[in-house]
Every structure is written in C-alpha cells, then in structure tokens.
Amino acid sequence: AQSVSQHNHHVILSEAASLELGCNYSYGGTVNLFWYVQYPGQHLQLLLKYFSGDPLVKGIKGFEAEFIKSKFSFNLRKPSVQWSDTAEYFCAVMSPTGANNLFFGTGTRLTVIP
C-alpha cells in the first residue's frame, strides 16, 4: 500500500525566508507525484506535478519540487516566501499502473509572518 509522509506539521517563516517542505512516499513502483495547496477556507489547488522526465519540476507562484527516486522524496521549495503563501500544503502520490487513487500526506501548515 502506498503512504505519504510529511515531516513538518507546522512551519513558521518570516517573509523572504526560503522554504523547503519534506515529502516522502513509500511505494516500490512508478509513481506520479503532486503538491496541492489549500488557502484558508478554500479548496485544494494544484501547485505542481511530476510524471516523468526532468526531476526538478517548476509550478505556479514560484514553487518547485525535486523528485529524488533513491530517497523516495519529493520536497517542495520556494526561494523567498510571501505572506500570501500562508496555507496548508499537501503532498500526494498516485500509482499510474495501480489503483490510480490519489493518496495524501497529512499536510504541512505554513505561516508566513510579515
């Protein structure tokens, strides 16, 4: 069975600080990987996704993530956060050849202090 671990429960940063949110998954086969963001009171929006090719994926709003297959990781990064990045961030994994359901981590709450 697939599982997704997000190590940081709550991260607090000042504006302009750099961000890295950890995500590890457990699944031995090919996976598609996603990061979603949920702004307060809103629905999940797709930040970026990885299917194949360049392991460094660029998404919206200056976010990027790097897939490291040997570490089963897909960490999310942003060089300089803004107050408007305050939100909850979810990592998700899907096996394209398996049941094809999207499995989520428990999320990381990011608070950016102006």
Place this chain on the structure above:
Amino acid sequence: NAGVMQNPRHLVRRRGQEARLRCSPMKGHSHVYWYRQLPEEGLKFMVYLQKENIIDESGMPKERFSAEFPKEGPSILRIQQVVRGDSAAYFCASSPLDRANYGYTFGSGTRLTVV
C-alpha cells in the same frame, strides 16, 4: 468551463438526521472521488465512482455512508443518522479518463457540522 461544483458549502445537521452532499464534476470528467478532511488531519480517500458504478469504496465507513453517481445529475454522498464524529470537510474531486497523467481537480468542499 466551470470547475468542480459542490453544494452546499456549509451544512448543519442535528444528530440522527441525514446529510446529502452534492458534487457536479468538471465538464468532460467521468470520474468522481470523495475525500474527507477531519480537523488537523489530511485528506482521506472515501470512494471513487464512475457513472452508475462504484469503482472503489475501500475508504467508506461500513455503515451509514453511501455514494452514487447516477447517469444524470450530480454525485451524491449520503450520510444517514449523522453523529458528531461526522463533522468534517468533505471534498469532491473529478478527473478525465486519463487520470493518472492529469491528476484531480477539487471542489470547494462541504463543511458538515453535526450539533
């Protein structure tokens, strides 16, 4: 092109009542998924449906919960005899046939409060 539409946005029910949550997928999407988000927790998969078929309901509680996606109309998640522990945000997502390469599009959710 409207996104995934869920209604109502907020639903308050007394213990023992029934809750009906509706989800209209994006145009062209044939797959619907329901997730539940409990306070301080991530999203938990509940059920995956295609038109008139339940494909995977491994995440659904065995009792009181049911889901359908009829040939016409929205998908419905139905919770009978609600209890306080059912209070949560329920999100619906949809995808096209090629879901592995497309990912899911989520609705705004229905926040159910059981009093």
